[in-house]
Amino acid sequence: MxxxxxxxxxxxxxxxxxxxxxxxxxxxxxxxxxxxxxxxxxxxxxxxxxxxxxxxxxxxxxxxxxxxxxxxxxxxxxxxxxxxxxxxxxxxxxxxxxxxxxxxxxxxxxxxxxxxxxxxxxxxxxxxxxxxxxxxxxxxxPRNSPSRLAVYNTLLDLATSNDELSVLQISQDDVRTWLSEWAISQEQKTAFLKRIIDAYNTFGQPIPAYQYSLILVKFLPPGSPDSTTTVVDVIATALRLPTTFDFDSLLKIDGVIAVKTHELFSLLQVFLNGGLKEFIAWEASHPGALEKYNLKKTELERKIRLLALSSLGFKYVGQDLAYSKVAEALQIDISEVEKWVIDVIRAGLLVGKLSQTQQTLHIIRSTARTFEKEQWEVLEKRLLAWKAGLASVLEVVASARRAGGGGVPHASAQTQTA
Incomplete structure (x- = not known):
């Protein structure tokens, strides 16, 4: 029923x-x-x-x-x-x-x-x-009624024609729920998503358009002509958007994996694992590709440098990173290090403190581009170090208790200071 x-x-x-x-x-x-x-x-x-x-x-x-x-x-x-x-x-x-x-x-x-x-x-x-x-x-x-599609398309057209897309308060969660409930064909689902994407692009809102494109890719049969065209556009958009740095989740989508022979797929891998050196090598081996997909070299260089700095910072969390190492990784002059650090902090990829006198960056937190075996090993080392440090603190507290009541407040104060 x-x-x-x-x-x-x-x-x-x-x-x-x-x-x-x-x-x-x-x-x-x-x-x-x-x-x-x-x-x-x-x-x-x-x-x-x-x-x-x-x-x-x-x-x-x-x-x-x-x-x-x-x-x-x-x-x-x-x-x-x-x-x-x-x-x-x-x-x-x-x-x-x-x-x-x-x-x-x-x-x-x-x-x-x-x-x-x-x-x-x-x-x-x-x-x-x-x-x-x-x-x-x-x-x-009814929630499963295919007529809901017709009604919402009318709402979407109305909002688009009146430049009031925000009135609908569309959310990705709502759209996912509707697509799972409505008794409509796969073709109708993809057409609906494309309609939403077009609406956001019409109003110059590429970020939500990109987010709905990710949903669309998952609805299209991997390797199909429509999927390939959409995936290539999604990859180009991800590279183009100045605030998009998460490429790991993109490479886990079946439709994206299906285009692994495409030239943009190899560029995507550079942004997931490589640095400026690898980007320059890719560009040299793919002449005219950046222009073909409306990608600007200067913007891509900025993004790959920020990602490289974030990856480097992940290896030094809780430690001081010398300006010279940053300059080497980013292929920049040491006088430009602080500018790039400020940029990566603004991008939300890293949290740290600069020391001009010591020429170091103390890393408080940094984002890994991907979380594979190497990143798990780094995390394991940090947890072991934290465990050893905690054991040392507990030993100090235990020693103070053994020494008598008078030493407990003193030990506690030392622990709090530490």
């Missing part, structure tokens, strides 16, 4: 179905003249009459659906009410619509798309209520 769990509960207005239909009709014709109003209402009044011997309307779903269809045919816009009235009208209309129509039927699908188009094309001064009506509909639909 299909799930009918939704994110909201439909609450019908008080009164019988006949009274609720009359309420909807009266809202539609409220701004018309008395003569037009009377002519408009007459067919509904005739349809609401119970013929002798016929089933009561409450027991006749086909008649109720026919009446609602007559109402839906007359919904040409949002109406002339205030925002509260508009929202109330559509909430009541949609509650009956979702009750009486099967959304995966051709008729239900067509009715839904007509309603979405009607709301979306309403005058721009009603933008806030349009968002609310569409959001209410989205939340009223």
């Amino acid at each position: 299909a799930s009918t769990k939704t994110d909201s509960v439909s609450v019908f207005a008080e009164g019988t179905y006949e009274e609720q239909i009359q309420e909807l009709v009266n809202y539609i014709v409220r701004s018309r003249s008395d003569e037009e109003r009377a002519a408009f209402i007459r067919p509904f009044q005739e349809s609401l009459k119970n013929e002798k011997g016929s089933k009561p309307l409450a027991e006749d779903s086909e008649r109720r659906k026919q009446l609602l269809s007559m109402v839906l045919d007359e919904v040409k816009g949002l109406g002339d009410g205030n925002e509260k009235e508009i929202e109330g009208f559509f909430n009541l209309l949609l509650a009956h619509f979702l009750t009486l129509y099967t959304l995966d039927s051709p008729e239900g699908t067509q009715r839904l798309h007509t309603l979405l188009e009607t709301v979306a094309k309403a005058p721009p001064e009603h933008i806030s209520i349009k968002y609310r009506v569409l959001s209410n509909l989205f939340n009223a639909l």
Whole structure:
């Protein structure tokens, strides 16, 4: 049985179905003249009459659906009410619509798309209520309903056309959840992700566009033409973005591994494990590649130097790193060391303290580009050193206790100072 769990509960207005239909009709014709109003209402009044011997309307779903269809045919816009009235009208209309129509039927699908188009094309001064009506509909639909895709695409188009993408407050977690719940095809899922990516790129927000591209790559069959094109673009974007330094997780995606023969894959490996020397060698062996993928040499050199400094710092956590070693690793003059250290700290890759007098950088924390056997061995050595230091402190405390009560406060003070 299909799930009918939704994110909201439909609450019908008080009164019988006949009274609720009359309420909807009266809202539609409220701004018309008395003569037009009377002519408009007459067919509904005739349809609401119970013929002798016929089933009561409450027991006749086909008649109720026919009446609602007559109402839906007359919904040409949002109406002339205030925002509260508009929202109330559509909430009541949609509650009956979702009750009486099967959304995966051709008729239900067509009715839904007509309603979405009607709301979306309403005058721009009603933008806030349009968002609310569409959001209410989205939340009223079952979580696994494929119709949620159509509703959210309408919301996305509305926000994009009004330069208000932030209004939707899209989150990657929500998108992942929706894609796992909606009963839609793989092609529809990838098309939806591409739509989100295009929206962010349109507004000049490459970082969220890149993050959704990572989700997209995982949905595409590894090695397929669409996957290869997307992966190459993702790698180029990751290299291009000045604040993106995590390449390890990228190289763990099946779709990325599938393009291991591509020239950008080898460049990605340089940024994961190499330094400036390896980057220069790669560029020499791939003439014209940087221009081909819109990559700037100066920006890549900056990024590879920051990564190299971060990797070097990881080996010296808790120790002093000489300026000369930094200059050698980055292939820079020793007078430029402090500038690069400040840059790597600002990038969030390293935390440390500079000593101009001693020409050293004391490393407090540093980020490893990857965490393989070598990094685990470094971490093991630090833990063993920390364990030995802790054992030494405990021995001092134990010695003080053995010496008597008078020595305990003194030992404690020494321990705190240490």
